[in-house]
Amino acid sequence: MNCHSGPLRFRAAERDDAGGIADVCYRTGYHGEDLEGSGRFDDRRLFALLFALYYPLYEPENAFVAVDENGRVAGYILGTTDSRAQARRFRRRMLPRILLRALAVSWWRYPESFRTLSHFxxxxxxxxxMDDVFERHPAHLHINLxxxxxxxxxxxxxxxxxxxxxxxxxxxxIHLSTSELNIKALPFYRKHGYALERILSPGLWxxxxxxxxxxxxxxxxxR
Ligand SMILES: CC(C)(COP(=O)(O)OP(=O)(O)OC[C@H]1O[C@@H](n2cnc3c(N)ncnc32)[C@H](O)[C@@H]1OP(=O)(O)O)[C@@H](O)C(=O)NCCC(=O)NCCS
Incomplete structure (x- = not known):
């Protein structure tokens, strides 16, 4: 599968896209805005383990990337068709790596990221x-450009x-979550037919x- 929109090309994700996906995730990670230099979460590796790497590594069949003319990942959609199974796989495959990173590196080199991890x-x-949501809308997605x-x-x-x-x-x-501060994502999801199901409180950050x-x-x- 390949298609085009302006200078971007779209294709199924591959494991080798993991680094590019992690970079886009970080640069759009704060209510859709760049985390770079913000001091909010300086441990990029920990952020990628939490929010990005599972999908290209363990479920690339449910992920697509937009690549620029130089072949660099400029955006992605990552997801799953079965959030319950995904949560189990995430706990088994990613949680040990997250804990190892947090305890071996983050707590002393990136103390603010370590504190924010506990907050998350x-x-x-x-x-x-989320059983009722997983039942009626088993898939979920994350999209970032x-x-x-x-x-x-x-x-x-x-x-x-x-x-x-x-x-x-x-x-x-499909279900997804975003923040009420994300002024780009809210109209985008509404335009694509997504309806508000529930307010999640408190906020992530x-x-x-x-x-x-x-x-x-x-x-x-x-449909
Ligand atoms: C949200 C996002 C994925 C939308 O993708 P996009 O390519 O910018 O959106 P499109 O060009 O396909 O826009 C489709 C529609 O969405 C709405 N929309 C998209 N961006 C918008 C913006 N900045 N302001 C208002 N409406 C917007 C509009 O209705 C638009 O239709 P229109 O152009 O005919 O008005 C993208 O802006 C993004 O990655 N933002 C930063 C990361 C992020 O917030 N991700 C979501 C995390 S939950």
Whole structure:
């Protein structure tokens, strides 16, 4: 599969895209904005282990990348068709690596990242069980494009590719979460037919505790 939008080319992700995906994740990681130089989470490796690397390493069949004319990853959509199974695999494959990184490196070299990691785990525990969401909307996605490649239609190409993949797998629906501060993502998801299902509180980032998370869903059955 290959398609084009302006200077970008779209294709299925591969394990070798992991580094490029991690970079895009970091550079769009704070409510859609760049974390570079912000001092909010300087341990790039830990951030990638938490939010990006699982997908190209363990579920590349459910991920697509946008690459620029030099072959560099400029954006991606990452996801799964089965969030319950994904959560189990994540715990088995990624959690040991996250803990090893945090305890061997982050706590002394990147203490702010170590503290933020503890905050992230408290926040996700506070969100509670997602069984009903996983039941009706088993797939989930993450989509990110570097700033220079936004608003040119690439996000729409990527989400169409992912939805086609989920439909082909016979899965009934997709869920995703974002922040109420993400002024680019909110209109984008609404335009693509995602509806607000639930407010997730408290917010993910310690410096924006009142920025609530928003859980969106889209049903695919019958479409
Ligand atoms: C959100 C994102 C994936 C959208 O992809 P994109 O390629 O920029 O979006 P598209 O060009 O396909 O836009 C499709 C529609 O989404 C909406 N939209 C997208 N970006 C928007 C923006 N900055 N402001 C308002 N509406 C926007 C518009 O309705 C747009 O349709 P239009 O251009 O006809 O008005 C992209 O902006 C991005 O990666 N942002 C940073 C990372 C991020 O926030 N990811 C989501 C994390 S939850």
């Amino acid at each position: 785990s408290r926040v996700s525990a506070a969100h509670g069980a 570097l700033a220079g490649h936004q608003r040119g239609g690439a996000g729409s190409v990527l989400i169409d590719l992912f939805e086609a993949r989920v439909r082909a797998a016979g899965v009934a629906g 310690p410096d924006a505790p009142h920025a609530r998370g928003m859980l969106f869903v889209k049903s695919l059955s019958g």
